[in-house]
Amino acid sequence: MLGSSAAAQAGGCAGMCVDLTLFPLDTIKTRLQSQQGFYKAGGFRGIYAGVPSAAVGSFPNAAAFFVTYECTKSLLGAGGALAAPHVAPVTNMLAASLGEIVACLIRVPTEVVKQRTQACPSSATYNILLTTLREEGVGGLYRGYFSTVLREIPFSLVQFPLWEYLKMLWSQRQGHTLHSWQSAVCGAFAGAVAAFATTPLDVAKTRIMLAKAGSATASGNIPLVLLDVWRSRGLPGLFAGSMPRMAFISMGGFIFLGAYEKIRRTLL
Template structure:
């Protein structure tokens, strides 16, 4: 049941994330357009469906990303705290979150490349149809491994910083709400 709730929460998050991502990426790809203009153009040319182009590919990127990031974060925290003999400080959990985020970002970059290409593709094109495997094969054929991992360094950097801030803050708040765990010694 937890897996179903996990996937459901990612799908719901993507209901909000995908339209903003579509408009953001299209605005970035067309710097002479404003965000509002890109929203209006997308709605006029493709309707609401245009705002959700890449929805499946986004969900299919988010699931493996989370399945790498969160277990790795917990594993790193456990290993570090066992070696230190005490519960980690929030900043140490944040460091673990940054590393876990960077690893998850790197291994899921090909899925992010496919998602981005699908979102930016010309309406009606084969790529715009959202076939992730077809898009990945096209990238592989045209640009090889380098193409599949295009943008991995900036993506890893941004997600690492986000992981540090978000997971460090999460750990701090969690410990504030559960103070009895703050002083627990690990055996």
């Protein structure tokens, strides 16, 4: 129980640190990916639009992910074929994927409200929430759930095994457990690689969440959304917002995974 509690507190605190510190980069990324274009979506104005939604969802979302991640790793590594060291990447992939599926139940409603506020900075977070509920019901808050999961799972399949592998490699080289800052460096590199690789899926997720209710895009057909982006904007469109996304996730990975390791070790 102590391990789960430590994972929840460490993950939640680390998540809040990242989301609130780097929020402007996330706003820029969302506006670059929006169908209306960067400047029509607000440009550099109201860069903190949607921050209340991020603040509310940040702690429980990150806590849910890490509790699931650590518990799954412990269960899978407790015995059987998945306990062998050479299959550790598979264990990490499965644990991270399950963690994302659970965390997205909390993340998606806050993400929908946050992104709609970011793309329409003249509206307050509370008004966007009420409008979504009035026009689309609770289901509207979960629009883009599957596209978010389909973005997060490939992201985690790249980030977490790479993070664990880099930590193991560095630890073996220096002959002792890594310091928190070293773990953070590994997290930053792993996050940047995973962020770039999954940017097209992030573009699709953003388009689906921001689309007008009842439109073809709002239906959540990811291949069709990506095809539409490809036809209208080509390859640059599919990787729109990749630089701020990589910067956000790289710096976020440094703060998030470094803070997570530090807080967790302190609590344990």
